[in-house]
Amino acid sequence: MKAGFTIGLKKRNQYWISFLLVISVSLVCYGLTPYMGYRVVALVLLVTVSLIAISFDILPVLFAAALSAFIWDFFFIPPRFTIHVGSTDDSILLIMYFIIAMINGVLTYKIRQAEKKARLKEERANSVKLYNTILNSLSHELRTPIAAIIGATDNLQLNKHLSNADRQQLIGEISKASLRLNQQVENLLNISRLESGHIQPKADWCDVVELVYEVVRRVEENNPGRKINISMNQDLPICWIDKGMLDQVLYNLLNNAAIHTDQGSKIEIMAACHIDLLEVVIQDSGQGFRMTNQKDVFQKFSRERKEEIAGTGLGLSIVKGFTEALGGNVELKTDGSGTRFVLSFPVRTKYISIEHG
Protein backbone atom coordinates (compact mmCIF):
# COMPACT_ATOMS: atom_id res chain seq x y z
CA MET A 1 0.00 0.00 0.00
CA LYS A 2 2.98 2.23 0.55
CA ALA A 3 3.77 2.05 -3.11
CA GLY A 4 0.27 3.28 -3.86
CA PHE A 5 0.77 6.13 -1.40
CA THR A 6 4.03 7.16 -3.06
CA ILE A 7 2.51 7.09 -6.50
CA GLY A 8 -0.63 8.80 -5.27
CA LEU A 9 1.21 11.84 -3.91
CA LYS A 10 2.66 14.19 -6.46
CA LYS A 11 6.40 14.92 -6.22
CA ARG A 12 5.79 18.56 -5.36
CA ASN A 13 3.53 17.66 -2.51
CA GLN A 14 6.19 15.25 -1.24
CA TYR A 15 8.70 18.11 -1.05
CA TRP A 16 6.25 20.30 0.82
CA ILE A 17 5.33 17.61 3.31
CA SER A 18 9.02 16.77 3.90
CA PHE A 19 9.76 20.45 4.38
CA LEU A 20 6.92 21.00 6.84
CA LEU A 21 7.71 17.84 8.81
CA VAL A 22 11.38 18.73 9.24
CA ILE A 23 10.54 22.34 10.15
CA SER A 24 7.87 21.44 12.69
CA VAL A 25 9.99 18.74 14.36
CA SER A 26 12.86 21.24 14.48
CA LEU A 27 10.60 23.88 16.06
CA VAL A 28 9.43 21.47 18.73
CA CYS A 29 13.04 20.50 19.47
CA TYR A 30 14.02 24.17 19.54
CA GLY A 31 11.37 24.84 22.15
CA LEU A 32 12.70 21.92 24.17
CA THR A 33 16.40 22.95 24.02
CA PRO A 34 16.51 23.82 27.74
CA TYR A 35 15.55 20.21 28.52
CA MET A 36 17.49 18.20 25.94
CA GLY A 37 20.98 18.23 24.50
CA TYR A 38 21.57 19.16 20.87
CA ARG A 39 22.92 15.70 20.10
CA VAL A 40 19.55 14.17 20.97
CA VAL A 41 18.00 16.59 18.49
CA ALA A 42 20.17 14.99 15.79
CA LEU A 43 18.61 11.59 16.58
CA VAL A 44 15.11 13.00 16.58
CA LEU A 45 15.73 14.61 13.18
CA LEU A 46 17.25 11.39 11.86
CA VAL A 47 14.13 9.49 12.90
CA THR A 48 12.04 12.10 11.07
CA VAL A 49 14.06 11.64 7.87
CA SER A 50 13.75 7.84 8.18
CA LEU A 51 9.99 8.17 8.51
CA ILE A 52 9.91 10.32 5.39
CA ALA A 53 12.02 7.70 3.61
CA ILE A 54 9.41 5.02 4.34
CA SER A 55 6.89 6.48 1.97
CA PHE A 56 8.47 9.13 -0.26
CA ASP A 57 10.66 9.12 -3.37
CA ILE A 58 14.43 9.45 -3.23
CA LEU A 59 14.72 13.15 -4.08
CA PRO A 60 12.32 14.47 -1.42
CA VAL A 61 14.16 12.22 1.09
CA LEU A 62 17.55 13.62 0.12
CA PHE A 63 16.06 17.09 0.31
CA ALA A 64 14.79 16.39 3.84
CA ALA A 65 18.23 14.99 4.79
CA ALA A 66 20.07 18.08 3.57
CA LEU A 67 17.56 20.48 5.09
CA SER A 68 17.62 18.78 8.51
CA ALA A 69 21.46 18.63 8.51
CA PHE A 70 21.58 22.36 7.82
CA ILE A 71 19.00 23.15 10.50
CA TRP A 72 20.80 21.03 13.07
CA ASP A 73 24.09 22.73 12.28
CA PHE A 74 22.73 26.27 12.20
CA PHE A 75 20.26 26.29 15.09
CA PHE A 76 21.52 23.61 17.44
CA ILE A 77 25.28 22.93 17.23
CA PRO A 78 27.23 25.49 19.29
CA PRO A 79 28.10 28.13 18.40
CA ARG A 80 24.44 28.56 17.43
CA PHE A 81 23.20 30.67 14.51
CA THR A 82 26.36 30.09 12.50
CA ILE A 83 27.18 27.25 10.17
CA HIS A 84 30.53 27.07 11.94
CA VAL A 85 30.98 23.90 14.02
CA GLY A 86 32.77 24.31 17.35
CA SER A 87 34.36 20.93 18.17
CA THR A 88 35.90 18.08 16.15
CA ASP A 89 33.38 15.70 17.75
CA ASP A 90 30.52 17.77 16.38
CA SER A 91 32.10 17.98 12.94
CA ILE A 92 32.33 14.19 12.80
CA LEU A 93 28.76 13.91 14.12
CA LEU A 94 27.47 16.30 11.48
CA ILE A 95 29.21 14.42 8.68
CA MET A 96 27.96 11.09 10.03
CA TYR A 97 24.46 12.53 10.35
CA PHE A 98 24.54 13.59 6.75
CA ILE A 99 25.85 10.22 5.54
CA ILE A 100 23.25 8.21 7.50
CA ALA A 101 20.44 10.43 6.21
CA MET A 102 21.67 9.95 2.63
CA ILE A 103 21.98 6.18 3.05
CA ASN A 104 18.39 6.25 4.25
CA GLY A 105 17.35 7.83 0.98
CA VAL A 106 19.39 5.51 -1.23
CA LEU A 107 18.23 2.35 0.56
CA THR A 108 14.64 3.46 0.20
CA TYR A 109 15.21 3.97 -3.49
CA LYS A 110 16.69 0.52 -3.88
CA ILE A 111 13.82 -1.10 -2.02
CA ARG A 112 11.36 0.78 -4.23
CA GLN A 113 13.09 -0.45 -7.37
CA ALA A 114 13.07 -4.03 -6.14
CA GLU A 115 9.37 -3.76 -5.24
CA LYS A 116 8.56 -2.38 -8.66
CA LYS A 117 10.44 -5.17 -10.38
CA ALA A 118 8.63 -7.80 -8.32
CA ARG A 119 5.29 -6.19 -9.08
CA LEU A 120 5.97 -6.10 -12.81
CA LYS A 121 7.04 -9.70 -12.75
CA GLU A 122 3.89 -10.68 -10.91
CA GLU A 123 1.71 -8.71 -13.34
CA ARG A 124 3.40 -10.36 -16.25
CA ALA A 125 2.91 -13.79 -14.72
CA ASN A 126 -0.76 -12.98 -14.15
CA SER A 127 -1.30 -11.79 -17.68
CA VAL A 128 0.41 -14.86 -19.08
CA LYS A 129 -1.88 -16.98 -16.91
CA LEU A 130 -4.95 -15.07 -18.05
CA TYR A 131 -3.83 -15.29 -21.65
CA ASN A 132 -3.46 -19.06 -21.34
CA THR A 133 -6.86 -19.38 -19.72
CA ILE A 134 -8.42 -17.34 -22.50
CA LEU A 135 -6.62 -19.32 -25.14
CA ASN A 136 -7.62 -22.66 -23.65
CA SER A 137 -11.20 -21.64 -23.12
CA LEU A 138 -11.56 -20.02 -26.52
CA SER A 139 -9.82 -22.65 -28.52
CA HIS A 140 -12.04 -25.23 -26.91
CA GLU A 141 -15.23 -23.23 -27.26
CA LEU A 142 -14.60 -22.19 -30.83
CA ARG A 143 -12.99 -25.35 -32.10
CA THR A 144 -15.57 -27.77 -30.75
CA PRO A 145 -18.44 -26.42 -32.87
CA ILE A 146 -16.12 -25.93 -35.85
CA ALA A 147 -15.01 -29.53 -35.51
CA ALA A 148 -18.64 -30.61 -35.41
CA ILE A 149 -19.42 -28.66 -38.57
CA ILE A 150 -16.41 -29.94 -40.49
CA GLY A 151 -17.02 -33.51 -39.35
CA ALA A 152 -20.68 -33.45 -40.27
CA THR A 153 -20.16 -31.86 -43.69
CA ASP A 154 -17.34 -34.32 -44.51
CA ASN A 155 -19.68 -37.14 -43.65
CA LEU A 156 -22.46 -35.73 -45.76
CA GLN A 157 -20.13 -35.28 -48.72
CA LEU A 158 -18.12 -38.48 -48.58
CA ASN A 159 -20.25 -41.10 -46.90
CA LYS A 160 -22.50 -42.62 -49.55
CA HIS A 161 -24.23 -45.04 -47.21
CA LEU A 162 -25.88 -42.58 -44.91
CA SER A 163 -29.49 -43.23 -44.10
CA ASN A 164 -31.91 -40.37 -44.38
CA ALA A 165 -32.21 -40.22 -40.61
CA ASP A 166 -28.41 -40.01 -40.22
CA ARG A 167 -28.35 -37.24 -42.78
CA GLN A 168 -30.97 -35.27 -40.89
CA GLN A 169 -29.09 -35.78 -37.65
CA LEU A 170 -25.84 -34.51 -39.14
CA ILE A 171 -27.58 -31.45 -40.53
CA GLY A 172 -29.06 -30.87 -37.08
CA GLU A 173 -25.57 -31.00 -35.59
CA ILE A 174 -24.28 -28.42 -38.07
CA SER A 175 -27.16 -26.15 -37.22
CA LYS A 176 -26.61 -26.51 -33.47
CA ALA A 177 -22.85 -25.98 -33.76
CA SER A 178 -23.19 -22.85 -35.85
CA LEU A 179 -25.71 -21.31 -33.46
CA ARG A 180 -23.33 -22.04 -30.61
CA LEU A 181 -20.45 -20.49 -32.54
CA ASN A 182 -22.56 -17.44 -33.20
CA GLN A 183 -23.35 -17.06 -29.50
CA GLN A 184 -19.64 -17.27 -28.59
CA VAL A 185 -18.69 -14.65 -31.14
CA GLU A 186 -21.47 -12.42 -29.84
CA ASN A 187 -20.07 -12.76 -26.32
CA LEU A 188 -16.54 -12.03 -27.48
CA LEU A 189 -17.66 -8.92 -29.33
CA ASN A 190 -19.53 -7.71 -26.27
CA ILE A 191 -16.60 -8.33 -23.94
CA SER A 192 -14.23 -6.49 -26.25
CA ARG A 193 -16.68 -3.58 -26.37
CA LEU A 194 -16.56 -3.54 -22.58
CA GLU A 195 -12.78 -3.91 -22.41
CA SER A 196 -12.20 -1.07 -24.85
CA GLY A 197 -14.04 1.18 -22.40
CA HIS A 198 -15.93 2.86 -25.20
CA ILE A 199 -19.29 1.65 -24.11
CA GLN A 200 -21.79 4.48 -24.05
CA PRO A 201 -25.35 3.62 -23.06
CA LYS A 202 -27.91 5.26 -25.31
CA ALA A 203 -31.04 5.64 -23.25
CA ASP A 204 -34.53 5.96 -24.68
CA TRP A 205 -38.02 5.32 -23.34
CA CYS A 206 -38.39 1.59 -22.97
CA ASP A 207 -41.47 -0.53 -22.38
CA VAL A 208 -40.01 -2.99 -19.87
CA VAL A 209 -43.00 -5.35 -20.09
CA GLU A 210 -42.50 -5.67 -23.84
CA LEU A 211 -38.75 -6.14 -23.42
CA VAL A 212 -39.12 -8.90 -20.83
CA TYR A 213 -41.59 -10.87 -22.97
CA GLU A 214 -39.34 -10.47 -26.00
CA VAL A 215 -36.23 -11.74 -24.15
CA VAL A 216 -38.17 -14.65 -22.66
CA ARG A 217 -39.45 -15.57 -26.12
CA ARG A 218 -35.88 -15.74 -27.48
CA VAL A 219 -34.55 -17.74 -24.54
CA GLU A 220 -37.42 -20.23 -24.84
CA GLU A 221 -36.83 -20.47 -28.58
CA ASN A 222 -33.12 -21.22 -28.11
CA ASN A 223 -33.73 -23.68 -25.29
CA PRO A 224 -36.55 -25.88 -26.53
CA GLY A 225 -38.67 -27.36 -23.78
CA ARG A 226 -37.81 -24.74 -21.19
CA LYS A 227 -40.55 -22.54 -19.82
CA ILE A 228 -39.87 -19.28 -18.02
CA ASN A 229 -42.40 -17.81 -15.61
CA ILE A 230 -42.96 -14.10 -15.85
CA SER A 231 -44.39 -12.26 -12.93
CA MET A 232 -44.78 -8.53 -13.09
CA ASN A 233 -47.33 -5.82 -13.01
CA GLN A 234 -48.63 -5.20 -16.55
CA ASP A 235 -48.93 -1.51 -15.77
CA LEU A 236 -45.25 -0.78 -15.26
CA PRO A 237 -44.32 2.75 -16.27
CA ILE A 238 -41.99 3.24 -19.23
CA CYS A 239 -38.34 3.60 -18.21
CA TRP A 240 -35.48 5.71 -19.57
CA ILE A 241 -32.71 3.18 -20.22
CA ASP A 242 -30.55 1.62 -22.99
CA LYS A 243 -32.85 -1.12 -24.16
CA GLY A 244 -30.22 -3.09 -26.08
CA MET A 245 -27.92 -3.41 -23.10
CA LEU A 246 -30.71 -4.28 -20.69
CA ASP A 247 -31.85 -6.88 -23.20
CA GLN A 248 -28.38 -8.46 -23.27
CA VAL A 249 -28.16 -8.55 -19.46
CA LEU A 250 -31.54 -10.25 -19.07
CA TYR A 251 -30.88 -12.63 -21.96
CA ASN A 252 -27.54 -13.79 -20.55
CA LEU A 253 -28.98 -14.42 -17.09
CA LEU A 254 -32.06 -16.27 -18.34
CA ASN A 255 -30.10 -18.23 -20.89
CA ASN A 256 -27.58 -19.21 -18.21
CA ALA A 257 -30.40 -20.39 -16.01
CA ALA A 258 -31.86 -22.42 -18.87
CA ILE A 259 -28.52 -24.01 -19.77
CA HIS A 260 -27.21 -24.71 -16.28
CA THR A 261 -30.29 -26.12 -14.58
CA ASP A 262 -32.15 -29.38 -15.14
CA GLN A 263 -35.27 -29.47 -17.28
CA GLY A 264 -37.39 -29.86 -14.16
CA SER A 265 -36.20 -26.77 -12.32
CA LYS A 266 -38.16 -23.58 -12.35
CA ILE A 267 -36.94 -20.33 -13.89
CA GLU A 268 -38.64 -17.11 -13.05
CA ILE A 269 -38.26 -13.44 -13.94
CA MET A 270 -39.84 -10.64 -11.92
CA ALA A 271 -39.75 -6.94 -12.64
CA ALA A 272 -40.96 -4.03 -10.57
CA CYS A 273 -40.59 -0.32 -10.88
CA HIS A 274 -40.32 2.16 -8.06
CA ILE A 275 -40.24 5.91 -8.56
CA ASP A 276 -36.70 6.02 -9.88
CA LEU A 277 -35.54 2.42 -9.66
CA LEU A 278 -36.13 -0.52 -11.95
CA GLU A 279 -35.68 -3.83 -10.19
CA VAL A 280 -35.47 -7.16 -11.98
CA VAL A 281 -35.09 -10.50 -10.24
CA ILE A 282 -34.14 -13.66 -12.08
CA GLN A 283 -34.20 -16.87 -10.11
CA ASP A 284 -34.08 -20.58 -10.67
CA SER A 285 -34.48 -23.65 -8.52
CA GLY A 286 -31.33 -25.31 -9.84
CA GLN A 287 -28.35 -26.57 -7.89
CA GLY A 288 -26.84 -23.13 -7.37
CA PHE A 289 -23.27 -21.85 -7.65
CA ARG A 290 -20.44 -23.53 -5.82
CA MET A 291 -18.25 -20.45 -5.91
CA THR A 292 -19.08 -18.57 -2.78
CA ASN A 293 -17.17 -15.45 -3.64
CA GLN A 294 -19.40 -13.19 -5.72
CA LYS A 295 -16.41 -11.53 -7.32
CA ASP A 296 -15.27 -14.86 -8.74
CA VAL A 297 -18.62 -15.59 -10.30
CA PHE A 298 -18.55 -12.38 -12.34
CA GLN A 299 -14.87 -12.78 -13.29
CA LYS A 300 -14.03 -13.17 -16.94
CA PHE A 301 -13.50 -16.79 -17.93
CA SER A 302 -14.53 -18.09 -14.54
CA ARG A 303 -16.67 -21.17 -14.97
CA GLU A 304 -18.36 -23.83 -12.94
CA ARG A 305 -18.84 -27.43 -13.95
CA LYS A 306 -16.56 -26.89 -16.93
CA GLU A 307 -16.50 -30.56 -17.75
CA GLU A 308 -20.24 -30.91 -18.13
CA ILE A 309 -21.49 -27.81 -19.87
CA ALA A 310 -20.08 -25.72 -22.68
CA GLY A 311 -19.43 -22.02 -22.26
CA THR A 312 -16.70 -19.41 -22.38
CA GLY A 313 -17.30 -17.97 -18.94
CA LEU A 314 -18.02 -14.58 -20.44
CA GLY A 315 -21.79 -14.34 -19.94
CA LEU A 316 -21.80 -13.16 -16.34
CA SER A 317 -18.92 -10.75 -16.73
CA ILE A 318 -20.88 -9.14 -19.57
CA VAL A 319 -23.88 -8.98 -17.24
CA LYS A 320 -21.84 -7.20 -14.61
CA GLY A 321 -20.09 -4.91 -17.10
CA PHE A 322 -23.28 -3.84 -18.85
CA THR A 323 -25.20 -3.44 -15.60
CA GLU A 324 -22.52 -1.16 -14.23
CA ALA A 325 -22.30 0.77 -17.49
CA LEU A 326 -26.03 1.40 -17.03
CA GLY A 327 -25.30 2.74 -13.54
CA GLY A 328 -26.97 -0.29 -11.99
CA ASN A 329 -26.06 -3.04 -9.61
CA VAL A 330 -26.25 -6.83 -9.68
CA GLU A 331 -26.29 -9.12 -6.67
CA LEU A 332 -26.16 -12.85 -6.50
CA LYS A 333 -27.71 -15.05 -3.84
CA THR A 334 -27.11 -18.71 -4.26
CA ASP A 335 -27.30 -21.96 -2.34
CA GLY A 336 -27.90 -25.61 -3.05
CA SER A 337 -31.57 -25.01 -3.81
CA GLY A 338 -31.30 -22.24 -6.37
CA THR A 339 -29.82 -19.04 -7.64
CA ARG A 340 -31.22 -15.57 -7.49
CA PHE A 341 -29.86 -12.53 -9.31
CA VAL A 342 -31.18 -9.16 -8.17
CA LEU A 343 -30.62 -6.31 -10.61
CA SER A 344 -31.39 -2.70 -9.88
CA PHE A 345 -31.07 0.24 -12.25
CA PRO A 346 -31.57 3.92 -11.48
CA VAL A 347 -34.04 5.16 -14.12
CA ARG A 348 -36.43 7.95 -14.88
CA THR A 349 -39.96 6.64 -15.21
CA LYS A 350 -43.14 7.97 -16.74
CA TYR A 351 -46.80 7.05 -16.71
CA ILE A 352 -48.75 8.36 -19.66
CA SER A 353 -52.51 8.27 -19.86
CA ILE A 354 -53.74 8.18 -23.43
CA GLU A 355 -57.49 7.83 -22.98
CA HIS A 356 -57.95 11.20 -24.66
CA GLY A 357 -55.39 10.41 -27.45
Place this chain on the structure above:
Amino acid sequence: MAKREVLIIDDEPQIRKLLEITLQSNGYVVKEAISAKEGLIMASNHPPDLILLDLGLPDENGHIVLQKLRKWYTNPVIILSVQKSEENIIKALDNGANDYLVKPFRTGELLARIRSATRASISEDSDPVISCGDLQIDLTARTVRKGNDLVRLTATEYNLLALLARNEGKVLTHQYLLRAIWGPGYINQSQYLRVFIAQIRKKIEVDPNRPECLLTESGVGYRFLSK
Protein backbone atom coordinates in the same frame (compact mmCIF):
# COMPACT_ATOMS: atom_id res chain seq x y z
CA MET B 1 -46.99 -15.11 -62.90
CA ALA B 2 -43.46 -14.53 -64.10
CA LYS B 3 -40.67 -15.44 -61.75
CA ARG B 4 -39.41 -12.58 -59.62
CA GLU B 5 -35.88 -11.46 -60.23
CA VAL B 6 -33.53 -10.78 -57.34
CA LEU B 7 -30.16 -9.00 -57.64
CA ILE B 8 -27.60 -9.89 -54.98
CA ILE B 9 -24.84 -7.31 -54.41
CA ASP B 10 -22.31 -8.94 -52.07
CA ASP B 11 -18.58 -9.50 -52.35
CA GLU B 12 -18.53 -12.73 -50.30
CA PRO B 13 -18.73 -15.74 -52.64
CA GLN B 14 -20.02 -18.04 -49.87
CA ILE B 15 -22.90 -15.77 -49.04
CA ARG B 16 -23.74 -15.32 -52.72
CA LYS B 17 -23.74 -19.07 -53.27
CA LEU B 18 -25.94 -19.65 -50.25
CA LEU B 19 -28.39 -16.96 -51.32
CA GLU B 20 -28.43 -18.26 -54.88
CA ILE B 21 -29.33 -21.79 -53.80
CA THR B 22 -31.92 -20.58 -51.32
CA LEU B 23 -33.61 -18.18 -53.70
CA GLN B 24 -33.53 -20.37 -56.81
CA SER B 25 -35.03 -23.30 -54.98
CA ASN B 26 -37.80 -20.96 -53.83
CA GLY B 27 -38.68 -19.88 -57.34
CA TYR B 28 -36.69 -16.67 -57.78
CA VAL B 29 -34.40 -15.79 -60.66
CA VAL B 30 -31.05 -14.76 -59.21
CA LYS B 31 -28.45 -12.33 -60.55
CA GLU B 32 -25.20 -11.59 -58.78
CA ALA B 33 -22.86 -8.63 -58.54
CA ILE B 34 -19.60 -8.72 -56.60
CA SER B 35 -19.01 -5.00 -56.22
CA ALA B 36 -20.90 -1.75 -55.87
CA LYS B 37 -19.91 -0.69 -59.36
CA GLU B 38 -21.08 -3.91 -60.99
CA GLY B 39 -24.27 -3.89 -58.92
CA LEU B 40 -25.23 -0.37 -59.95
CA ILE B 41 -24.63 -1.15 -63.63
CA MET B 42 -26.62 -4.38 -63.50
CA ALA B 43 -29.48 -2.71 -61.64
CA SER B 44 -29.73 0.12 -64.17
CA ASN B 45 -29.40 -2.11 -67.24
CA HIS B 46 -32.16 -4.38 -66.14
CA PRO B 47 -33.95 -3.31 -62.95
CA PRO B 48 -34.71 -6.38 -60.80
CA ASP B 49 -37.83 -6.91 -58.66
CA LEU B 50 -35.74 -6.77 -55.50
CA ILE B 51 -32.15 -6.05 -54.49
CA LEU B 52 -30.27 -7.71 -51.62
CA LEU B 53 -27.48 -5.31 -50.73
CA ASP B 54 -24.47 -5.89 -48.48
CA LEU B 55 -23.21 -2.79 -46.67
CA GLY B 56 -19.55 -3.85 -46.55
CA LEU B 57 -18.61 -3.77 -50.22
CA PRO B 58 -14.94 -3.44 -51.18
CA ASP B 59 -15.24 -0.50 -53.56
CA GLU B 60 -17.93 1.67 -51.99
CA ASN B 61 -19.83 2.09 -48.73
CA GLY B 62 -23.20 0.34 -48.96
CA HIS B 63 -25.06 3.37 -47.59
CA ILE B 64 -23.82 5.41 -50.53
CA VAL B 65 -24.72 2.65 -52.99
CA LEU B 66 -28.21 2.68 -51.49
CA GLN B 67 -28.50 6.45 -51.89
CA LYS B 68 -27.40 6.20 -55.51
CA LEU B 69 -29.86 3.38 -56.18
CA ARG B 70 -32.74 5.25 -54.59
CA LYS B 71 -32.39 8.16 -57.01
CA TRP B 72 -34.21 6.11 -59.61
CA TYR B 73 -34.80 2.55 -58.38
CA THR B 74 -38.20 2.16 -56.73
CA ASN B 75 -38.50 -1.58 -56.10
CA PRO B 76 -37.63 -2.99 -52.66
CA VAL B 77 -34.08 -3.07 -51.35
CA ILE B 78 -33.22 -5.33 -48.40
CA ILE B 79 -29.94 -4.77 -46.60
CA LEU B 80 -27.88 -7.77 -45.47
CA SER B 81 -25.10 -6.74 -43.13
CA VAL B 82 -22.89 -7.89 -40.30
CA GLN B 83 -23.35 -4.44 -38.77
CA LYS B 84 -26.03 -4.72 -36.13
CA SER B 85 -25.85 -1.29 -34.51
CA GLU B 86 -29.13 0.58 -34.38
CA GLU B 87 -27.57 3.67 -35.99
CA ASN B 88 -26.63 1.66 -39.04
CA ILE B 89 -30.06 0.10 -39.35
CA ILE B 90 -31.85 3.42 -38.94
CA LYS B 91 -29.51 5.10 -41.42
CA ALA B 92 -30.20 2.40 -44.01
CA LEU B 93 -33.96 2.62 -43.50
CA ASP B 94 -33.80 6.41 -43.70
CA ASN B 95 -31.87 6.07 -46.94
CA GLY B 96 -34.74 4.09 -48.40
CA ALA B 97 -34.04 0.46 -47.56
CA ASN B 98 -37.23 -1.54 -47.12
CA ASP B 99 -35.75 -3.91 -44.61
CA TYR B 100 -32.56 -4.85 -42.84
CA LEU B 101 -31.30 -8.29 -41.89
CA VAL B 102 -28.24 -8.84 -39.72
CA LYS B 103 -25.83 -11.60 -40.76
CA PRO B 104 -25.99 -14.38 -39.70
CA PHE B 105 -29.69 -14.63 -40.45
CA ARG B 106 -32.06 -17.59 -40.65
CA THR B 107 -33.16 -18.60 -44.12
CA GLY B 108 -36.83 -18.71 -43.16
CA GLU B 109 -36.60 -15.14 -41.93
CA LEU B 110 -34.95 -13.97 -45.15
CA LEU B 111 -37.62 -15.57 -47.33
CA ALA B 112 -40.39 -14.09 -45.20
CA ARG B 113 -38.86 -10.61 -45.45
CA ILE B 114 -38.45 -10.93 -49.23
CA ARG B 115 -42.05 -12.10 -49.61
CA SER B 116 -43.38 -9.28 -47.55
CA ALA B 117 -41.24 -6.64 -49.28
CA THR B 118 -42.29 -7.70 -52.76
CA ARG B 119 -45.93 -8.04 -51.77
CA ALA B 120 -45.97 -4.54 -50.31
CA SER B 121 -44.49 -3.08 -53.45
CA ILE B 122 -47.20 -4.68 -55.55
CA SER B 123 -50.23 -3.91 -53.42
CA GLU B 124 -49.27 -0.22 -53.28
CA ASP B 125 -52.75 1.20 -53.83
CA SER B 126 -54.76 -1.85 -54.76
CA ASP B 127 -56.07 -3.58 -51.66
CA PRO B 128 -57.78 -1.36 -49.12
CA VAL B 129 -58.26 -4.23 -46.64
CA ILE B 130 -55.19 -5.50 -44.82
CA SER B 131 -55.45 -8.46 -42.51
CA CYS B 132 -53.44 -10.29 -39.91
CA GLY B 133 -55.05 -13.46 -38.60
CA ASP B 134 -58.66 -12.56 -37.89
CA LEU B 135 -57.80 -8.87 -37.67
CA GLN B 136 -59.00 -6.79 -40.61
CA ILE B 137 -58.11 -3.18 -41.27
CA ASP B 138 -60.28 -1.49 -43.88
CA LEU B 139 -58.37 1.59 -45.00
CA THR B 140 -61.27 2.97 -47.06
CA ALA B 141 -63.95 2.65 -44.41
CA ARG B 142 -61.42 3.44 -41.68
CA THR B 143 -62.61 0.52 -39.58
CA VAL B 144 -60.79 -2.24 -37.74
CA ARG B 145 -62.42 -5.59 -37.03
CA LYS B 146 -61.30 -8.53 -34.96
CA GLY B 147 -63.37 -11.45 -36.17
CA ASN B 148 -66.84 -10.01 -36.25
CA ASP B 149 -66.27 -7.40 -33.59
CA LEU B 150 -65.49 -3.80 -34.29
CA VAL B 151 -62.31 -2.68 -32.51
CA ARG B 152 -62.66 0.73 -30.89
CA LEU B 153 -59.56 2.82 -31.50
CA THR B 154 -58.94 6.47 -30.80
CA ALA B 155 -58.07 8.66 -33.79
CA THR B 156 -54.34 8.58 -33.05
CA GLU B 157 -54.36 4.82 -32.45
CA TYR B 158 -56.10 4.28 -35.77
CA ASN B 159 -53.75 6.59 -37.67
CA LEU B 160 -50.70 4.84 -36.23
CA LEU B 161 -52.06 1.38 -36.97
CA ALA B 162 -53.18 2.36 -40.47
CA LEU B 163 -49.80 3.86 -41.31
CA LEU B 164 -48.04 0.67 -40.24
CA ALA B 165 -50.61 -1.51 -42.03
CA ARG B 166 -50.30 0.48 -45.24
CA ASN B 167 -46.57 -0.26 -45.12
CA GLU B 168 -47.10 -3.86 -44.12
CA GLY B 169 -43.87 -5.83 -43.79
CA LYS B 170 -41.75 -2.73 -43.74
CA VAL B 171 -40.00 -1.41 -40.65
CA LEU B 172 -41.02 2.17 -39.91
CA THR B 173 -38.54 3.94 -37.65
CA HIS B 174 -39.53 5.65 -34.40
CA GLN B 175 -38.67 9.05 -35.82
CA TYR B 176 -40.67 8.45 -38.99
CA LEU B 177 -43.74 7.39 -37.02
CA LEU B 178 -43.50 10.26 -34.55
CA ARG B 179 -43.13 12.79 -37.35
CA ALA B 180 -45.96 11.31 -39.42
CA ILE B 181 -48.48 10.95 -36.58
CA TRP B 182 -47.64 13.68 -34.09
CA GLY B 183 -45.66 16.13 -36.22
CA PRO B 184 -42.03 17.26 -36.54
CA GLY B 185 -42.00 18.77 -33.05
CA TYR B 186 -42.46 15.33 -31.49
CA ILE B 187 -39.59 13.31 -32.96
CA ASN B 188 -37.92 13.01 -29.56
CA GLN B 189 -41.10 12.10 -27.70
CA SER B 190 -40.64 8.36 -28.08
CA GLN B 191 -42.59 7.75 -24.88
CA TYR B 192 -45.88 8.37 -26.74
CA LEU B 193 -45.01 5.72 -29.29
CA ARG B 194 -44.24 3.12 -26.60
CA VAL B 195 -47.52 3.76 -24.83
CA PHE B 196 -49.70 3.90 -27.95
CA ILE B 197 -48.21 0.72 -29.39
CA ALA B 198 -48.84 -1.09 -26.09
CA GLN B 199 -52.40 0.25 -26.08
CA ILE B 200 -53.10 -0.80 -29.68
CA ARG B 201 -51.72 -4.27 -28.99
CA LYS B 202 -54.11 -4.68 -26.08
CA LYS B 203 -56.96 -4.05 -28.49
CA ILE B 204 -55.87 -6.03 -31.56
CA GLU B 205 -53.54 -8.83 -30.49
CA VAL B 206 -54.68 -12.22 -29.18
CA ASP B 207 -51.95 -11.99 -26.53
CA PRO B 208 -50.64 -8.41 -26.30
CA ASN B 209 -47.44 -9.70 -24.69
CA ARG B 210 -46.73 -12.02 -27.60
CA PRO B 211 -47.68 -9.82 -30.53
CA GLU B 212 -48.13 -11.40 -33.94
CA CYS B 213 -49.33 -8.44 -36.02
CA LEU B 214 -47.63 -5.38 -34.60
CA LEU B 215 -43.98 -6.31 -34.16
CA THR B 216 -41.12 -4.46 -32.48
CA GLU B 217 -37.78 -4.01 -34.20
CA SER B 218 -35.74 -3.39 -31.09
CA GLY B 219 -34.23 0.09 -30.94
CA VAL B 220 -35.30 0.82 -34.51
CA GLY B 221 -39.06 0.89 -34.98
CA TYR B 222 -42.17 -1.19 -35.63
CA ARG B 223 -43.53 -3.32 -38.44
CA PHE B 224 -46.99 -4.60 -39.28
CA LEU B 225 -47.04 -8.19 -40.42
CA SER B 226 -49.98 -9.24 -42.55
CA LYS B 227 -50.99 -12.86 -42.71
